[in-house]
Amino acid sequence: MSGSQPSALIARLGILFMLGLLAGCARGLPPVDHGPVLALSSDTESFVMDQRRMQLDPDSPLSAFQLLDTGRDAFTVRAALIEAASHRIDAQYYIWNDDDSGRYLAGRLVTAADRGVQVRLLLDDINVAGKESLFAMLEAHPNIAIRIFNPSSSRNGAGRWLSFITDFDRINRRMHNKTFVVDDQVGIAGGRNIGDEYFDEDPQLNFRDRDVMVLGPLAADMTRNFEAYWNNRWAYPLSQLYKLPDSEQAVYHLSSLSRATTGPLAFKTALPRGRAGAEQLLETWFAAMIQAEGELVFDPPPENPDAPANTPRATANALFRLTEAARSEILIESAYLILAEAQLEGLDNLNNQSLRVTALTNSLATNDLVPNHSGYARWRRSMLEQGITLHELRPDAPACKRWVTNRQACDQGMVSLHSKAVVFDRETLFIGSFNVNLRSIYLNGETVLIIRSPELARTVAEDIDDALKPENSWQVTVGADGRMVWTSQNQEWHREPEVGFWRRAASRMLSWLPIEKYL
Numbered sequence: 001m002s003g004s005q006p007s008a009l010i011a012r013l014g015i016l017f018m019l020g021l022l023a024g025c026a027r028g029l030p031p032v033d034h035g036p037v038l039a040l041s042s043d044t045e046s047f048v049m050d051q052r053r054m055q056l057d058p059d060s061p062l063s064a065f066q067l068l069d070t071g072r073d074a075f076t077v078r079a080a081l082i083e084a085a086s087h088r089i090d091a092q093y094y095i096w097n098d099d100d101s102g103r104y105l106a107g108r109l110v111t112a113a114d115r116g117v118q119v120r121l122l123l124d125d126i127n128v129a130g131k132e133s134l135f136a137m138l139e140a141h142p143n144i145a146i147r148i149f150n151p152s153s154s155r156n157g158a159g160r161w162l163s164f165i166t167d168f169d170r171i172n173r174r175m176h177n178k179t180f181v182v183d184d185q186v187g188i189a190g191g192r193n194i195g196d197e198y199f200d201e202d203p204q205l206n207f208r209d210r211d212v213m214v215l216g217p218l219a220a221d222m223t224r225n226f227e228a229y230w231n232n233r234w235a236y237p238l239s240q241l242y243k244l245p246d247s248e249q250a251v252y253h254l255s256s257l258s259r260a261t262t263g264p265l266a267f268k269t270a271l272p273r274g275r276a277g278a279e280q281l282l283e284t285w286f287a288a289m290i291q292a293e294g295e296l297v298f299d300p301p302p303e304n305p306d307a308p309a310n311t312p313r314a315t316a317n318a319l320f321r322l323t324e325a326a327r328s329e330i331l332i333e334s335a336y337l338i339l340a341e342a343q344l345e346g347l348d349n350l351n352n353q354s355l356r357v358t359a360l361t362n363s364l365a366t367n368d369l370v371p372n373h374s375g376y377a378r379w380r381r382s383m384l385e386q387g388i389t390l391h392e393l394r395p396d397a398p399a400c401k402r403w404v405t406n407r408q409a410c411d412q413g414m415v416s417l418h419s420k421a422v423v424f425d426r427e428t429l430f431i432g433s434f435n436v437n438l439r440s441i442y443l444n445g446e447t448v449l450i451i452r453s454p455e456l457a458r459t460v461a462e463d464i465d466d467a468l469k470p471e472n473s474w475q476v477t478v479g480a481d482g483r484m485v486w487t488s489q490n491q492e493w494h495r496e497p498e499v500g501f502w503r504r505a506a507s508r509m510l511s512w513l514p515i516e517k518y519l
């Protein structure tokens with residue numbers, strides 16, 4: 001045996017030993033026993049209960065719906081609902097940013113908690129890093145409880161990133177659901193997270209997104225969605241993951257956070273001041289709501305996050321059923337769009353030659369995540385060959401000024417598509433947190449509303465039609481020579497438009513990898 005062989009063997013053993021140690025450090029946390037689940041009353045008197053009685057027949061199964069199409073409306077209505085809350089606020093989000101809008105809404109939650117409202121905030125762990133101080137501050141309030149879904153055992157540094165490798169299957173099961181429910185009577189579901197870029201408040205990048213406000217029976221279904229995750233054994237109280245401030249620090253920081261929301265504000269929208277102003281604003285919104293038959297579908301949290309995720313989840317199956325029932329047209333608006341072999345075969349098996357499928361998604365120029373675009377690009381030609389009409393958003397779309405109520409941001413920045421909606425035959429609307437991609441189909445927890453309202457369906461369809469116009473998007477086709485072609489306003493491009501070499505190269509290289517399920 002040569003002298004180099006023992007050295008090589010020792011080096012290999014050392015590497016294996018270190019990997020074993022690191023894997024041990026990154027092993028998931030044990031599940032939590034939350035104890036008995038307490039039944040919560042849903043019929044206590046409140047402003048929103050009064051509004052439900054005024055707007056809806058108590059014997060009717062219908063709910064009332066209103067689209068929140070701009071970030072400004074979405075921000076204002078959420079703020080007003082916090083002011084109007086009497087008993088409970090349940091908020092479930094994939095992302096809650098520690099920026100101006102995130103801190104404002106957090107400060108108003110503190111004020112609501114001060115007057116006795118019970119606040120429960122449920123967050124996915126994937127985006128908590130860097131915002132721990134804000135959430136620890138909130139958790140210190142006796143009327144605010146925060147839980148983190150599916151956390152990694154390592155809370156910061158290299159160990160946190162290592163867990164994505166050593167605990168890959170579990171870490172990929174994310175809570176992407178987004179709901180906001182007040183007093184069990186009114187709720188908001190849709191695509192928006194909490195942050196400046198979702199509320200038309202970012203100077204550079206703002207998302208075109210959609211939410212729906214719901215009054216009536218489906219709000220209680222949103223609460224059941226929330227409870228399924230809140231009581232899940234993989235939802236950890238924040239106090240088990242982070243050190244909370246002591247009582248003196250907590251009082252100081254909470255009062256500072258609350259006071260910051262009562263002084264002069266730098267927001268571009270006028271937010272409701274006090275309960276009377278909030279109720280007056282909400283009365284206008286409630287009076288304009290549309291009554292319709294609806295259904296809320298959500299993916300229950302996995303009992304075992306380590307188990308293989310090879311079966312479409314509840315929201316995906318609901319989408320498939322609607323697809324099978326479609327007669328003439330399906331319009332898709334999805335920030336991240338990936339239909340792979342199984343889904344394309346499903347479309348092929350519909351045996352409906354008259355069915356037209358049109359999709360709007362981000363271009364490489366507007367996508368906030370290059371890897372996500374690469375997964376779409378990997379299957380783009382196959383989708384076109386299947387007969388799907390594809391359009392990609394332009395970064396200079398004039399429609400930005402209708403979608404984003406911040407003209408300066410449209411002139412100096414960029415709009416990116418973040419909305420997730422599918423319209424069937426201009427009669428039924430499928431809307432929520434579900435992207436039409438493999439991650440939403442197999443891995444994420446999602447929440448969607450199925451609304452059978454021609455009026456709402458047509459409203460969304462007409463807005464998508466507008467986005468499909470040549471000034472707002474590029475249509476992508478396969479040319480006679482077999483090359484991809486982007487067309488808009490009598491111009492053609494034979495490579496991804498409006499992006500530089502390195503962004504294009506990164507997307508191309510990533511598209512060679514079979515990782516689209518995880519994007």
